[in-house]
Amino acid sequence: GIQVEQSPPDLILQEGANSTLRCNFSDSVNNLQWFHQNPWGQLINLFYIPSGTKQNGRLSATTVATERYSLLYISSSQTTDSGVYFCAVLTQGGSEKLVFGKGTKLTVNP
């Protein structure tokens, strides 16, 4: 099956710093989403981005489907950005299940 790898696994930043999270996937995908898991466990949808670039406030994401990777950019990080960020993909022509990476744990210190 498709493999999804996220890097780095852990990231510690000072408030105000910028960061880039990466997601590599091993096969063509129909759907790619970035999620932020809050301390209570809920997965908050950040971007639905099978290709191209999107921006939402301090967050932006780019997916280069032909090269099988996606990037999540966080600018001017805040302590509330702390948590685990997951990339999840839906394979083409296959079962409709999201395959998740192991996540990047982000800690933003004040």
Add this chain to the structure above:
Amino acid sequence: KAGVTQTPRYLIKTRGQQVTLSCSPISGHRSVSWYQQTPGQGLQFLFEYFSETQRNKGNFPGRFSGRQFSNSRSEMNVSTLELGDSALYLCASSFGPNYGYTFGSGTRLTVV
């Protein structure tokens, strides 16, 4: 509009018991899928329902089952609970594969 609603939020059960978790999708979403999250295995797909039909099933034992009702609400059932079933169970709904998935807050199950 209302999001995906999962009940209950927390549950403590004894080994050997069974449990039923509920998920109400976003209005208009006909696809409902379930995921299990554990520290060791991460997020794993359990099953997916569309219009009351199970379309896909993950690699879990038969003790894990589910169903979807005509109003798209879904339930999952775990029988003969084991300690290893302790996990966060997440439900997601979607219009379909070319749309994003929205997750509920999850049910945190503890088996003692």
